Amino acid sequence: xxxxTQTPKFQVLKTGQSMTLQCAQDMxxxxxxxxxxxxxxxxxxxxxxxGAGITDQGEVPNGYNxxxxxxxxxxxxxxxxxxxxxSVYFCASSYGVGRQTxxxxxxxxxxxx
Amino acid sequence: xxxLEQSPQFLSIQEGENLTVYCNSxxxxxxxxxxxxxxxxxxxxxxxxxxxxxxxxxxxxTFQFGDARKDxxxxxxxxxxxxxxxxxxxxxxGGATNKLIFGxxxxxxxxx
Numbered sequence: 001x002x003x004x005t006q007t008p009k010f011q012v013l014k015t016g017q018s019m020t021l022q023c024a025q026d027m028x029x030x031x032x033x034x035x036x037x038x039x040x041x042x043x044x045x046x047x048x049x050x051g052a053g054i055t056d057q058g059e060v061p062n063g064y065n066x067x068x069x070x071x072x073x074x075x076x077x078x079x080x081x082x083x084x085x086x087s088v089y090f091c092a093s094s095y096g097v098g099r100q101t102x103x104x105x106x107x108x109x110x111x112x113x
Numbered sequence: 114x115x116x117l118e119q120s121p122q123f124l125s126i127q128e129g130e131n132l133t134v135y136c137n138s139x140x141x142x143x144x145x146x147x148x149x150x151x152x153x154x155x156x157x158x159x160x161x162x163x164x165x166x167x168x169x170x171x172x173x174x175t176f177q178f179g180d181a182r183k184d185x186x187x188x189x190x191x192x193x194x195x196x197x198x199x200x201x202x203x204x205x206x207g208g209a210t211n212k213l214i215f216g217x218x219x220x221x222x223x224x225x
Contacts, residue, residue, distance in 0.1 A: 004155075031211065040122065042201055043156070043215035050211050058212060090155050097213045098144045098205040099163060104155025 002026050006091050006105035013081040013112045021076040021108050023091030029103070031094045032074040033058070034066065036087040037107075043090065049074055050096075081112045116140055117204055117216035125222045126192055134187040134219045136202035143207030145178055145185045148215075150199040192223045 007022045025032065033048035035058075045058030049068040063085060065077040074093075078085060089108045094100040120135045136145070144163040148156035160169050162178035162185065169176045173196075175188040185202055202216040 033213070035215070040217060042117075042119070042218040043203075045212060045214065048211065056211070059214070092155070097211050098207050099161050101158045101161075102146075102148075102156075102203075102213065104157070106153070107155055 004091055004093050004103050004105035006089075006108050008108060009106070010109045011111070013078075013110065015082060015112060017081050018077070018079050019081065021078075021089055021091075021110075023074045023076065023105060024072050025074075025091075025093040025103070026072065027093060027103065028071060029093035029095055030071070031096050031100070032068065033092050033102075034064070034074070034076045035090045035092065036060065036085075037090060038087050046076065046089075083112045086110060086112045116214050117202055119200075119202060119216040119219045121219060122217065123220045123222075125224065128193055128223055128225050129191050130223075132189050132192060132221070134189075134200055134221075136185045136187075136216050138183050138204060140204070140206070141182050142204035143182070144205050145182075146203045146205075146213075147176055147185070147187055148201045148203060150201060150218075152198075156199075156201055189221075192221075194223045194225050197221055197223050 004025045030051045034046040035043040047066040049055045091105045092102040094102045117138045146161045147159045150156040160176045165180045165182045167178045173190045200219045
């Protein structure tokens with residue numbers, strides 16, 4: 001059972017470049033989310049999805065797009081990377097929120113020059 | 114603006130000492146979770162509390178949810194080097210709001 005997988009593990013981008021961070025889960029979870037983690041800021045919610053075809057914004061959605069075409073996959077797109085997007089990105093999945101356990105991937109470390 | 118503030122931000126103690134980490138908000142949560150994160154990995158759930166005043170124990174860790182469901186605390190008794198890590202609280206508003214909001218985090222270092 002792979003759980004939540006994220007690719008790539010590391011990425012360096014130049015300002016203005018675009019890229020997609022991949023996230024997949026094999027637990028048939030309806031709820032998936034993307035967070036970014038910066039020093040002293042904890043985890044901040046970027047976007048989340050409560051099921052295939054349904055997405056919504058979190059606390060810091062600007063500069064990021066998401067889509068949910070299948071239950072398993074929830075990619076995060078950076079349309080035009082900026083140095084302020086240098087961070088560690090975590091994808092998580094669960095059966096829901098509140099009392100449900102969030103299962104996190106190993107993270108993607110992104111550096112934007 | 115962070116909805117959940119944790120204190121202290123950083124804590125370095127000796128093995129065997131006790132410590133308490135606080136998670137505070139002006140918002141009322143339907144439930145609150147505590148996660149622990151080790152370097153290079155994603156957070157892992159420790160506990161979920163759902164009732165105001167609820168106390169849960171996990172070996173040497175004691176978690177409490179405030180009576181008004183706006184705050185929570187994590188107390189560790191006789192800390193060990195294996196307790197080292199980043200501790201994160203996370204609150205959910207429940208109902209139609211499906212967001213899980215994380216706190217700012219407390220980095221704990223337990224020296225042998």
